[in-house]
Each structure stands twice: as C-alpha cells, then as structure tokens.
Amino acid sequence: QVQLVEAGGGLVQAGGSLRLSCQASGRAFSAYTGGWFRQTPGKEREFVAAISESGGGTYYANSLKGRFTISRDNAKNSLYLQMNNLKPDDTAVYFCAASTYAYGSILATDFGNWGQGTQVTVSS
Numbered sequence: 080q081v082q083l084v085e086a087g088g089g090l091v092q093a094g095g096s097l098r099l100s101c102q103a104s105g106r107a108f109s110a111y112t113g114g115w116f117r118q119t120p121g122k123e124r125e126f127v128a129a130i131s132e133s134g135g136g137t138y139y140a141n142s143l144k145g146r147f148t149i150s151r152d153n154a155k156n157s158l159y160l161q162m163n164n165l166k167p168d169d170t171a172v173y174f175c176a177a178s179t180y181a182y183g184s185i186l187a188t189d190f191g192n193w194g195q196g197t198q199v200t201v202s203s
Contacts, residue, residue, distance in 0.1 A: 081105040081192050083158075083175045088197030095165050095201075101158040101175030101194055109133070109153040112182040114190055115160045117171035117199075124174065126185035128160065136182070165201045172196040 087099040099115070114129040128139045128149035137149050148161040158175055176190035184190075 081108060081111060081177050083177060083192060083194035085173065085175045085194040085197040088173060088199045090200045090202065091165055093166055093201055093203050096161070096163045097165065097199060099160040099162070099173055099175075099197060099199075101160075103156040103158065103177065108151075108156040108158075108177070111177035111179055111192070112190075113149070113151050113158040114176040114178070114181070115147075115149060115158075116174045116176055116187055116190075117169075118174065118196075119171045124187040125171075126187070127173070129182065129185075130158070131182050138183070140185070162199070165199075167201045167203045170199060170201050172198050 082104045084102045115127040116124045118124045126140050130137045130149045130151050134151045146164050150159045174196045175194040177192040178190040181189035
C-alpha cells in the first residue's frame with residue numbers, strides 16, 4: 080500500500096492557476112499509476128487525469144485537456160496537477176489516487192489508494 084497526502088488547494092479567482100501536489104509514502108511510488116479525481120457534494124468522484132508509472136504517458140478528461148497538466152517526480156515520490164485558467168465549475172475537492180494496474184482507466188473504483196482530498200474553490 081501507498082499513503083497519499085495532497086496539498087496546494089485553496090481559493091483562487093476565475094482565470095487563475097493552482098498547482099496541487101501529492102506526497103506518497105510507503106511502497107515505491109514509481110510502481111503506481113498516479114491519478115487525480117475531483118468531487119462535488121452529491122456527485123460521484125470524477126476523473127481528471129492520470130499518468131503512467133514512469134511518467135511517459137498521460138491522459139485527461141476531455142473537458143479538461145489543455146488547461147490541466149499532470150506530472151510526477153518519482154525521485155520525490157510526488158504527483159502534481161497544474162491547473163490553469165480555472166473556472167468556477169472547477170470548484171471541488173481534489174483527490175490524489177494511485178493504482179498498480181489502473182493505467183488507462185478513468186474509473187475511481189480501479190484506484191485502490193487515495194489521499195484525503197484538498198479543497199479547490201474558484202470564485203467568479
């Protein structure tokens with residue numbers, strides 16, 4: 080198992096940027112596909128982006144492509160999400176996730192390791 084802790088959320092105005100980070104501990108993070116999901120009250124957890132174990136492959140939710148960038152630094156056991164041109168609809172709790180087999184999946188149920196989440200609020 081790997082333990083995940085997110086940081087970097089906060090309040091930002093529309094059009095602004097935030098960079099979320101996720102610090103992993105426990106098993107070697109380089110063995111895991113990394114992912115970001117988000118959730119708003121009353122809705123299911125929504126896929127945002129994922130990155131392969133080596134960082135050589137990434138994929139995104141179609142609606143977010145071009146504004147969000149996922150990256151990782153395995154030497155630091157860290158996962159990142161750069162969010163640009165933020166919109167009020169991006170307001171959500173953002174979760175870091177990891178899985179040893181989920182690369183290519185957008186299903187939250189395929190990711191077995193989760194952080195506690197970090198709140199992102201975008202004001203208009």
